[in-house]
Amino acid sequence: MNAHTWGINAAYGVFLAYYLSSDVFPGTSSLEYAFIGGLSMSCAMLIAPLATFLCQRVSHRFVLNLGTIFETLSLITASFVKTDWQLFLSQGVCFGFGMGLCFCGSVGITSYWFKKRRSLVNGIASAGSGIGGLVYSLAVGKMIPQMGFPWAMRTLGILCFVINLACSNLLRIPSHSATASKGAPFRLSVVLRLDYVLLLGWAFLSALGYVVLLFSMPSFSIAIGLTQQQGSLASALLNLGQAIGRPAVGLLSDYYGRFNVALVASLLTSLLSFVLWIFVDSLGLTYFFSIAVGLFAGTLLAVAAPLAAEVVGLQDLGAGLGILWLTLCPPTTVAEAIALQLRDPSTSSKPYLRVQLFTGFMYLGSAICLAFLMLEKRRKRRLTQS
Template identity: 85%
Template sequence: MGFESDETFSQEKDDTPNMQSLVPPSDGFREGGYGWVCVACTFLMNAHTWGINAYLNETQAYGVFLAFYLSSDIFPGTSSLEYAFVGGLSISCAMLIAPLATYLCHRLSHRFVLNVGTLLEALSLIASSFVKANWQLFLSQGACFGFGMGLCFCGSVGITSHWFKKRRSLVNGIASSGSGIGGLVYSLAVGKMIPEFGFPWAMRTLGILCFVINLTCANLLRIPSYSAIAAKASPFRLSIILRLDYLLLLGWAFLSALGYVVLLFSLPSFSIAIGLTQQQGSLASALLNLGQAIGRPAVGLLSDHYGRVHVALIASLLTGILSLVLWTFVESLGLTYFFSIAVGLFAGTLLAAAAPLAAEVVGLQDLGTALGMLWFILCPPTTVAEAIALQLRGSSTESKSYLRVQLFVGFMYIGSALCLAFLWFELRRKRTLALS
């Protein structure tokens, strides 16, 4: 029923002579091997990029960082909307640099891109401990961290796909679950570090940890030699963006990103709005991260067995339904926690499924270009998503002050599911034509 992991019906012919000689036949492909080291390294890098960013966004929304900034009055006149743009800026900068990161991986090496990204991210966290003005915060915790995260992410996200075929979605799910684990661990650990060591040293410690772990992983990651040669020989084609199946993939990613960032940003403050404490709101966010850590590998495993497009479609649809049917009625602690972990199982499918789905649509040889353009397209929605969430909120006197936010998240995910439904029909049509 589902599409298999080979790309025989979706991959365009390559114009480069002798390209097929660079890729071993399918019966000679060795699944895994050193690829499992790459899975572990990508997992850790996701924990120390997206996982750290999830923690930063959570605390910027309502918690430790915002309380510190306001109580110390180091940024007089800075509004909560401006703080929201710091989190959005980091994600949008990561997306903005994606085409450059992809090009540098293609022309130079993944290792170069990963090492530069590691350096920028560590510098941004350490520099954040010295900020004295809001523009410095935007540059350090926003732009610099985002560029570093983007280089690390774009340099590592496609590597595991070169080592696996049958379990490609599973290993990408395992690797991407690192962001959920990282967000969970650091939301608890740094929350304890700030009272013990103070905000500046907590940030410096975080920067040092990220530097050591990401630097180690960056220099352990590599792709198989035949894939590396093929990547160097294949052209950097932007023409794939004109293909209908790829445009549908971009539509799914665009709408998913809008819904995901708004959900991630809004859940902790929603918890406080319905009467929970700040600590309970933080735990709700931690449970969302836990749900992602469990859900991404599970979605990957199911994708390898039942079809990557099918499972991603169902995950997107379930996220939308949970937001519209369950979240809109949440008013108690228990239901908040249940929703957090339930929606976490499916909401973060984008980061886990993007690489396998892109390989399904364009093939491995164009995977780098496809992913680079996909992440770049996500720059606008990730820039404005948190600001949209703030503007959609009603006043604190309204009984359903988050209703518009909840409806927005639900409809974005349902729209993304529709894009995948059309993508499934398009891939099926192309497969039928290839077999006829």
């Protein structure tokens, strides 16, 4: 399910590189193209509270099947678009709604089946998005030149429909958990808590950096003189890093604590952006950086739910996650647009220098938010003990 929702969305970097290097939609600016990928992620976050509500009041299966229909429609209709606003509605808004419904309908199901090693299990499940991103970054990079853009989109739509439809109707919650807690998807009182505000700060800044990395690698590769297929492979390797890194993050979280692992992952992503990405100027370094940063960059989506549960408690988890997903709407919408505006094509040696600095500072800021969050939790613990 993750491979055919987040995985297909992760391949948008390849589509973006294709849009920027060709005149498929005349008159469309690079900034407008950037907003399409951002819209898909922000719409997924925007519909999350509604998806959670429908899961509680109707069923997970209904939400998953509805999401599959939205995703399939978006990909098929995108193959027939003639103008940029049609692409906005199909590949941006419609796909985002489908992705959000599929994500929210499936993200919590694995937790019902396991009492131990839940972080590891969720990490393995979320690795599907990395595997999907790996496969579809390579596939899209090959399909567009050989089949053309319309048939590449139709092929993705058919695959998405068949596989997600099967998954939607096979996934289920154990019968003993059918009456699980149905907390409110919205409760603004949680926002008054300092530790929760710090968690939102971590998520907001991480999302800004993550989207830039996810969507910029193919166009960055082309900017330093690599081919479009080599850029597709760079995007695929970043997703391969996520496929390996997310289960590893889950496993380490079970042993060393979720906050500790998330803090280290944010710091390492920031360090790699400052120390390595700035100096990447060859094919080998591009591939090495893509894999290395992929190990840590996608920690946000792997640990957001477990961290929210630790901060607000299981009783308010629905409200905590609902507000967190909405908080991610603005950064996921504008992150890649900011990156394209920060590019400096006139500087042939380092056209992405400001983008690289921006990404590093975003992850550094997210790590600082987590550090203060951990201090706040310790302060509360001491007050409780005294």
